[in-house]
Amino acid sequence: MTRLIATYRVPSDAGAIEARARAIAVEQSVEMPLDAIEDAAILNEIVGRVEGIEDQGGGRFAVRIGLAVATIGADAGQLLNMLFGNTSLQEDAALIDVEMSAEFAAGFGGPRHGIGGLRARTGAAGRALTCSAIKPQGLPPDRLAALVEQFARGGLDFVKDDHGLADQAYSPFAERVAACAAAARRATTATGHLTRYVPSLSGDLERMRRQIGLARDEGVDTVMIAPALAGFATAQVLIRDNPDVTFLAHPTMGGAARLAPELLIGKLFPLIGADAVIFPTYGGRFGYSRATCRTLAGNARAASALPVPAGGMTLERIGEKLDFYGPETMLLIGGSLLMARERLTEETTAFTRAVAAHRYG
Numbered sequence: 001m002t003r004l005i006a007t008y009r010v011p012s013d014a015g016a017i018e019a020r021a022r023a024i025a026v027e028q029s030v031e032m033p034l035d036a037i038e039d040a041a042i043l044n045e046i047v048g049r050v051e052g053i054e055d056q057g058g059g060r061f062a063v064r065i066g067l068a069v070a071t072i073g074a075d076a077g078q079l080l081n082m083l084f085g086n087t088s089l090q091e092d093a094a095l096i097d098v099e100m101s102a103e104f105a106a107g108f109g110g111p112r113h114g115i116g117g118l119r120a121r122t123g124a125a126g127r128a129l130t131c132s133a134i135k136p137q138g139l140p141p142d143r144l145a146a147l148v149e150q151f152a153r154g155g156l157d158f159v160k161d162d163h164g165l166a167d168q169a170y171s172p173f174a175e176r177v178a179a180c181a182a183a184a185r186r187a188t189t190a191t192g193h194l195t196r197y198v199p200s201l202s203g204d205l206e207r208m209r210r211q212i213g214l215a216r217d218e219g220v221d222t223v224m225i226a227p228a229l230a231g232f233a234t235a236q237v238l239i240r241d242n243p244d245v246t247f248l249a250h251p252t253m254g255g256a257a258r259l260a261p262e263l264l265i266g267k268l269f270p271l272i273g274a275d276a277v278i279f280p281t282y283g284g285r286f287g288y289s290r291a292t293c294r295t296l297a298g299n300a301r302a303a304s305a306l307p308v309p310a311g312g313m314t315l316e317r318i319g320e321k322l323d324f325y326g327p328e329t330m331l332l333i334g335g336s337l338l339m340a341r342e343r344l345t346e347e348t349t350a351f352t353r354a355v356a357a358h359r360y361g
Contacts, residue, residue, distance in 0.1 A: 003066040004100040005051055006083050010063050011092050014055070021050045021063045024093065027086045028067060046071060062096070069100075074107035076272045077233035084259060094258035098267065109239065111275045113246045114304035115328055118276055121222060121246060122157040122194045128322055128355050129330035130155070131198075131308065132337055132348070134180070135162035141171055145179035147344070151337070152187030152195035154348025158330065159184065160198035160224055163250045167202060167211075174214050181218035198248060200224045205234050212242055222246045225274075228253035228264075232272055239273030248308065249274035262292055266299030266307075276306040276330060281321065284312025290324070297325055308332050315351055322358045331355060 006028070012020050025048030026034060037043055049066040056062055072078050084095040111117075119125060134147045144165075151159045159180075167173040177199045184197040199215050201208040201223055208230065215223055227235040227249055239247050249269040254261060261279065269277045277300050280286035282293045297307035309325060310332035321331060333351060340347035 002045070002070070003049070003068055004072075004098055004104060006065050006067055006095060007097040007099075008063045008065065008087065009056070009094040009096050010061050011059050012061055013059065017053055017061045017063070018050075021053055021061075021065070024048070024063060024087055025050050025065045028065060028082060028084075029071065031086055069104050075233060076108060076236040077231060079108075079271075080232055080268075088258065094260065095263065096260040097263050105271060108236065108271045109273045110303060111270055111273060111305045112239070112243055113275045115275075115301070115306045116304075117246055118222075118306050118330070121196050124157055126327065127358070128325070128327050129157045129306070130352050130355050131158040131160060131310075131330050131332040132156055133160050133162045133332065133334040134165070135334065135338065137162065137164050137168075138170055141176040141179040144171060144176055145183040147338075148180045148197055149183035149187050150344040151348050152184050152193070153191055154345045155191070155193050155352035156195055156348055158196045158198050158222065158248075160248065160332075161200035162334075163200050163224065163226060163252050165200055167207075173199070173202075173211055177211075177215050177218050177220060181215075181220050185219070196220075196222045198222045198224050200226075200250070201230070201238070205237070208234070208238055209241075212238065212245060216245075222248065224248040224250055224278075226250040226252045227269055227272065227274070232268070235274075236272040246275045247273060248276045248278060251277070251279050254279075261288065262295040262299055266296035267303065270300055270303035270305035274305055276308050278308040278310050278332060280311035281309035281313060283317070284310075286311050294324070297329070301328055306330055310334070312336075315347070315354065318351070318354045319358060322355065323361060327360060 029048035046068050051066045052064040054062040067082055072082050087093050132151050134144045148159050180197045184195050188194055201211050225235050251265050254264050265277050265279050279296055280288050282288050282290045300307045308330040313333040314336045337347050
């Protein structure tokens, strides 16, 4: 397959959609008048092709454009550029899907550890995994570490930094990771349950490389990165260069309204190597629908990445969420657990026991 197929949702009237589709094909490939191109090979092999137009009703069309893989190589940043770079500047077009060959996808690496690797990190089998986040912003390392230990004593599989934690003066990365990793180890020694602390990477490429090194020095083997902030190419190289580390991808800045989350989080995050992808579940603080969440989770699993629904999750809805997502899932509950305050470990225990006891229909 020498082309991948990008699908765009485009509002238009029926009489203008074919011209609009051709314009997108040109814009996402050579972005210049075709009459100015003299090289027949470029016209035949590089220029984008309209592969199909489907009327979706209501003045909206799904436009399928074939883009030459030769324009992309195995560069994750260039992939986004060729899929949606200039067309994203148009106010009404949305990129909703991409189809690619297995050979092309393999060039990006994909999850190195994936669902099986995340299960192996904790020894968990036959159930959904569990996770929470330490917060709020402003706490010093010792208080964040105390939260890690309480969560871990409650039986969580993973305890991650809130994605807003970076290298702030009140919680320097090196101090926070040392304190939180030690807290997770103490809890594991006390309970026998393996809990992985997951620090959040931030900054430029060199800073994040140093942060991974600091985490490794503390025995940490799982980290979190936000590809939309770090840049796809940066995330790709960090994942490639750290084969022993598992990576959770955070969805911050992933809510661009014209890049479908099912594609961005469900397909593209795993494509560049995320082993697990966090996303806002339906019925929570954010607006994803059940259909979006189902498709997103399915896309992630198809790429061997673990879906991690989050955002407004509550203990009362655990059964519903597990029935919806199934056991190949990691449930992430944050604020709902932290509301327990001094009863945090007990409330976390209730969470982990409910997940372990759930029976799937």
